[in-house]
Amino acid sequence: MKLEEYKEIVDKCSKKENKIKNILISFLSGGLFGLLGEIFRKYIQRLFSISNSESYMYVFIVIVFIASLLTGLGVFDNIASFFKCGVIVPSSGFAHAMSASGLDHKREGLVNGIGSNIFKMTGSIILFSIVSAFVFVFIKVVIL
Secondary structure (H helix, E strand, C coil): CCHHHHHHHHHHHCCCCCHHHHHHHHHHHHHHHHHHHHHHHHHHHHHHCCCHHHHHHHHHHHHHHHHHHHHHHCCHHHHHHHHHHHCCCCHHHHHHHHHHHHHHCHHHCHHHHHHHHCCCCCHHHHHHHHHHHHHHHHHHHHHC
16 A cells, blocks of 8 residues: 555545634633633632732642543543643643553552653653753853
C-alpha cells in the first residue's frame, strides 16, 4: 500500500471536527472555569482574611487537586473531550499529565512505578521552565 492510498483511507475513516465549534467551546468553557476560579478566590479571600497572592495560591492548589482527583477517578479525559482546551491549560492539564503518568505505572510500586514515572510527561516542561527562567533573569540582571 502506498502512502497516498493510506492517507485516503485515513481521511475516509477519520472523524471530521468542526473547528469553529471547538474554538467556541474552548473559549466559553475556559472563561467559565476562569470565572468560577475567580469567584472561589474571592470567597476564600474573604472567608479566611488572606491577601490576593495567598488566595491565588489556594485556588491553584484546589485546581491541581481536583484535576488529579478526576484523573484518578478516570473522568478527566471525558471532561476534557467535552470542554476541549478550556479545561486542560495550564495547571489542570499539568496536574492531569502528572497524575496520568503515575497511574500508568502504579502496578510497578510506589518508588519504581509512580515515583520514577510521574514526571515522565511533564519533566520537559519543568526543565524548560527552569532554563527559560534562568535565561530571563540573566538578561534582566546582567544585560538590562
